[in-house]
Amino acid sequence: MKPQASPKILPAMAEPETLRLARAGDRDAFADLYNEHRGAVYTFIQRKVYNPHLADDLTQDVFVRALSRLETYAWQGRGFGAWLNTIARNLVTDHFKRSSTRRETTVAEMFDADEVVASAEEAALDHLSRAERRAAVATALAFLSPGQRAVLERRYLQDMSVQEAAASMNTTTGAVKTMTYRAMQAATGRLAPLRGAA
Structure with a gap:
């Protein structure tokens, strides 16, 4: 021993x-x-x-x-x-x-000159569409392996560089690049039906 x-x-x-x-x-x-x-x-x-x-x-x-x-x-x-x-x-x-229990609208959203909403129906449909996309992304991430999820979180949610992500995951930069690519491919495959519906 x-x-x-x-x-x-x-x-x-x-x-x-x-x-x-x-x-x-x-x-x-x-x-x-x-x-x-x-x-x-x-x-x-x-x-x-x-x-x-x-x-x-x-x-x-x-x-x-x-x-x-x-x-x-x-x-x-x-x-x-x-x-x-x-x-x-x-x-x-x-x-x-x-x-989740109340709807807030900031003053900036109310008077945003760049965004003109034609009707309340259009605004509701837009809000529903964004909520569906967020749910689809969350579902796609749930199907990734823990390593793939971890690399995407570090790279895109925590805004880490490849080197920082590699150091925090105790791996090489090449492995982080490969894991990122594969995770994006897997997530994109899960999101393909959503793109076809849009």
Whole structure:
């Protein structure tokens, strides 16, 4: 029987100075954190809600909540962005739970000069069509293998580069490219009937 190697003990990374200052109440340090992470948080939310105005509002809510709970944040060696994404994911989930019982229309949607709706019937059909497409994509993703789903989530939902996805999946960039291609082919095959109906 081979002796097992003991797990490597990685040295704990020190809490970044900006984060430490922000936790101590330094507003400029929190502003630096905001400027550093706002784009990634906005992109994460935008890909979940498909509405730039709502994504902007929820992004602001993420940072308001982060600021109000900054003293509860415990540095664990992971990036501060991961904590912000957890807050963002929870806010998006809460938003969809609330909006499932009521229909909200933002002022921007009401007065969007680029979008002219001919009738309420057309708007309802458009909304139904988008909902059907989202359901079809969710169904197609459900039929993928866990590895394929993971690579698509990393590449397109978390907006990771090929190299970042490979590092997070502990594999090579070539494997990520191949898995992405195969996952897209499988998902496209599941979505082919939807394209024919459109």
